[in-house]
Amino acid sequence: MSAQTLKDKTNEVLGVNLEDAKLTKSYLLVAFIALLLGGLFGLLQGINRAGLIELPTWLNYYQVLTAHGLLLIVVFSGFFMIGYFYSGLSHTLGGLLPKVRKLGWIGYGLSMFGTVLVVIMVLMNEASVLFTFYPPMKANPIFYFGLVFVVLGIWACCFGAFIQVANWRKENKGQHLPILSFFATGAFILLLACTLFVAVEVLFLILPWSLGWVDTINVMLARTLFWAFGHTAVNIWYMTAVSAWYVIVPRVIGGTLWNDTLTRVVVVALVIMNITGGFHHQIVDPGISDTIKYMHVFMSLAIGFPSLMTAYALFVVMERTGRRKGGKGVFGWLKKLPWGDVRFLAPFIAMLAFAPAGAGGIAQTTFQLNSVVHNTMWVVGHFHLTLGMSVAMTFFGISYWLIPYLSGRVLTPAINKLGVIQTIIWSGAMILMAFAMHTAGLFGSPRRTSYTTYGDHAAALGWDPYMMLIGIGAVLLLIGVLIQFYVVINLMFFAPKGQTEFPIAPKEPGDVTGYWTERWGVWVVLMIIVVAMAYVVPIVDMIVNAPPGSPPFRTW
Amino acid sequence: MDQFKLGLGLFIFLAIPPVATFMESVMVIHMHMQMPMLIIAGLLIAPFFQQRFPRFFEKWNQNGLPGILLFIIIIGYWMLPRTMDEALTLQSVEIFKFISLPFLAGVPLRDSWKKLTDFQKNSVITFFTIAFLGMGALYTLAPDQLCNNYLIIEQLTLGWAFLLTAVGMIVYLLYVAFVDPSQYE
Numbered sequence: 072m073s074a075q076t077l078k079d080k081t082n083e084v085l086g087v088n089l090e091d092a093k094l095t096k097s098y099l100l101v102a103f104i105a106l107l108l109g110g111l112f113g114l115l116q117g118i119n120r121a122g123l124i125e126l127p128t129w130l131n132y133y134q135v136l137t138a139h140g141l142l143l144i145v146v147f148s149g150f151f152m153i154g155y156f157y158s159g160l161s162h163t164l165g166g167l168l169p170k171v172r173k174l175g176w177i178g179y180g181l182s183m184f185g186t187v188l189v190v191i192m193v194l195m196n197e198a199s200v201l202f203t204f205y206p207p208m209k210a211n212p213i214f215y216f217g218l219v220f221v222v223l224g225i226w227a228c229c230f231g232a233f234i235q236v237a238n239w240r241k242e243n244k245g246q247h248l249p250i251l252s253f254f255a256t257g258a259f260i261l262l263l264a265c266t267l268f269v270a271v272e273v274l275f276l277i278l279p280w281s282l283g284w285v286d287t288i289n290v291m292l293a294r295t296l297f298w299a300f301g302h303t304a305v306n307i308w309y310m311t312a313v314s315a316w317y318v319i320v321p322r323v324i325g326g327t328l329w330n331d332t333l334t335r336v337v338v339v340a341l342v343i344m345n346i347t348g349g350f351h352h353q354i355v356d357p358g359i360s361d362t363i364k365y366m367h368v369f370m371s372l373a374i375g376f377p378s379l380m381t382a383y384a385l386f387v388v389m390e391r392t393g394r395r396k397g398g399k400g401v402f403g404w405l406k407k408l409p410w411g412d413v414r415f416l417a418p419f420i421a422m423l424a425f426a427p428a429g430a431g432g433i434a435q436t437t438f439q440l441n442s443v444v445h446n447t448m449w450v451v452g453h454f455h456l457t458l459g460m461s462v463a464m465t466f467f468g469i470s471y472w473l474i475p476y477l478s479g480r481v482l483t484p485a486i487n488k489l490g491v492i493q494t495i496i497w498s499g500a501m502i503l504m505a506f507a508m509h510t511a512g513l514f515g516s517p518r519r520t521s522y523t524t525y526g527d528h529a530a531a532l533g534w535d536p537y538m539m540l541i542g543i544g545a546v547l548l549l550i551g552v553l554i555q556f557y558v559v560i561n562l563m564f565f566a567p568k569g570q571t572e573f574p575i576a577p578k579e580p581g582d583v584t585g586y587w588t589e590r591w592g593v594w595v596v597l598m599i600i601v602v603a604m605a606y607v608v609p610i611v612d613m614i615v616n617a618p619p620g621s622p623p624f625r626t627w
Numbered sequence: 628m629d630q631f632k633l634g635l636g637l638f639i640f641l642a643i644p645p646v647a648t649f650m651e652s653v654m655v656i657h658m659h660m661q662m663p664m665l666i667i668a669g670l671l672i673a674p675f676f677q678q679r680f681p682r683f684f685e686k687w688n689q690n691g692l693p694g695i696l697l698f699i700i701i702i703g704y705w706m707l708p709r710t711m712d713e714a715l716t717l718q719s720v721e722i723f724k725f726i727s728l729p730f731l732a733g734v735p736l737r738d739s740w741k742k743l744t745d746f747q748k749n750s751v752i753t754f755f756t757i758a759f760l761g762m763g764a765l766y767t768l769a770p771d772q773l774c775n776n777y778l779i780i781e782q783l784t785l786g787w788a789f790l791l792t793a794v795g796m797i798v799y800l801l802y803v804a805f806v807d808p809s810q811y812e
Contacts, residue, residue, distance in 0.1 A: 611783055
């Protein structure tokens with residue numbers, strides 16, 4: 072018996088590798104603590120926007136906003152993604168290598184250290200830069216140093232994942248990488264590539280400027296580098312969620328993966344075409360030529376194709392499974408799906424939310440529509456639909472089986488019921504909130520501003536009912552956060568002991584995958600070519616024809 | 628012959644006047660997109676000639692070296708700033724571009740590449756890496772306009788594109804030096 076099969080057998084008998092489980096549990100715990108704190112800040116923000124409370128002088132709105140964004144967008148999503156994919160790598164590739172586990176812990180330490188620095192600076196009101204380190208607003212240099220450590224931590228995790236995958240491929244020549252690890256590889260490649268941009272921005276532009284070594288900064292260039300990262304980061308979390316839709320959900324409902332090749336093509340397409348989508352965040356920025364803005368429309372919409380493929384594939388899976396279980400008629404198969412199972416319900420509603428979220432995103436891609444909604448509450452609504460609903464709810468759905476799997480416990484019917492209630496509260500609150508935000512945005516209510524009536528201007532007073540809805544949504548969401556946090560702690564430490572499955576959907580019989588999908592070298596080269604085509608021309612222009620540059624501003 | 632049709636289609640598409648004019652209007656697209664695409668058209672067309680005239684290729688390009696030499700000469704010629712300029716001002720040079728890049732560079736490249744040893748292949752890539760670094764330095768450091776038809780900003784952009792391409796090739800060379808694909812596949 073070879074070492075590999077021995078390892079597989081041991082894994083089968085003993086379940087999860089305990090040391091790998093500890094690593095993932097640590098990541099997940101940080102993620103959900105961040106969810107709790109970020110949710111609290113979200114509540115404060117929501118009821119302030121509703122005009123119900125006035126924040127004290129020592130805790131202003133912009134500080135709360137920065138903390139809410141950072142904790143949920145960076146810490147919650149980032150830590151969850153790394154923990155989840157590391158457990159996936161461990162499960163599908165026969166346990167993490169000792170050095171990979173060590174890299175995972177190094178990454179954990181560096182990211183935690185960085186996060187603590189960042190949070191301290193935010194709490195000291197030294198970094199209320201609205202969480203997107205977006206010059207010319209300048210935070211305390213320690214804030215940026217904290218971000219550097221977070222990025223270093225991410226890199227350690229990326230390299231760990233690559234070493235794990237390379238090692239597995241060496242030992243399993245000619246085989247396809249298991250599908251969940253395939254997703255993980257794609258996500259970590261994107262994570263490494265996009266953080267390179269932000270590393271250049273922080274190291275070469277922002278740090279010297281925030282330390283006072285240089286007087287001015289090239290705002291245009293910094294923002295462009297930022298969005299090459301920021302946009303991709305959003306899509307990495309989306310890709311993490313999609314991996315669960317493709318791989319986990321079919322198993323939960325008792326079906327199979329529909330088409331392995333298509334799934335892999337979606338991953339490859341997302342890797343190649345993602346980074347260049349960043350430009351659409353700067354549609355109304357001056358200093359980017361029309362040609363480049365025109366090009367970005369194609370680059371951004373290109374990402375829509377894998378999403379449409381995903382929508383098609385997932386409904387095929389659900390329909391086939393429903394019919395196999397005896398569902399008749401056009402929609403009869405829907406009745407056969409396990410609606411009472413939170414492991415299915417949460418990701419399913421997340422998928423549904425992605426339809427309007429994606430449509431809104433497409434609206435924002437075009438110049439004219441974007442001109443109407445840019446910097447209004449519309450964008451905030453969009454973000455709550457995508458990250459708050461599609462991604463976060465999928466993550467919640469994952470936590471109901473991943474955490475018991477890791478801690479050697481089981482999901483009890485009571486906790487499942489609580490999960491269903493949580494899912495309903497969260498969905499209702501997010502729908503309410505997203506509707507109110509989108510509508511208020513269309514009426515012109517700006518984002519990233521504290522509650523104000525602009526001197527009782529009639530238009531601004533017209534936003535008030537929507538703001539009240541946002542406040543109600545925020546309260547409900549906090550209830551959702553509290554339930555979720557309770558569930559996570561329960562599943563991690565108190566649920567009854569037992570065996571939980573890591574649900575990975577099997578391939579359909581006869582589904583053959585082309586080996587060409589494994590040529591990661593080619594995909595990375597294509598990604599670099601696409602990125603170069605998109606960025607070389609505008610970035611050279613921004614450097615050579617640079618504006619005079621901006622001194623630092625502290626607006627709070 | 629599907630590849631042949633694809634290559635011919637690409638060649639005709641690139642030669643359509645509005646397409647050619649657009650691609651030539653931006654320096655970096657002219658050099659780093661139109662020219663490589665013409666070569667790619669030639670690569671796709673190559674099997675047609677290889678099947679039609681097998682004796683010719685056997686006789687004149689037995690070990691691949693004459694073909695790759697011709698490729699290097701043609702590419703070297705089109706890397707000169709002056710030739711790019713002339714392609715825009717003299718129609719005869721423009722026609723020469725559309726003939727030389729697919730048929731005198733693309734076709735021989737396809738025929739030669741398989742015949743070359745790994746060492747020879749990597750030497751060719753190393754040669755172009757050095758050449759691209761040189762071109763990058765030339766275009767980014769030159770204080771004057773090197774092409775009458777393009778502004779200095781476009782020249783700089785092209786220079787950076789050359790440097791980045793060279794960086795990509797260095798990464799590739801390091802990759803083949805340190806990674807053995809047979810260990811993985």
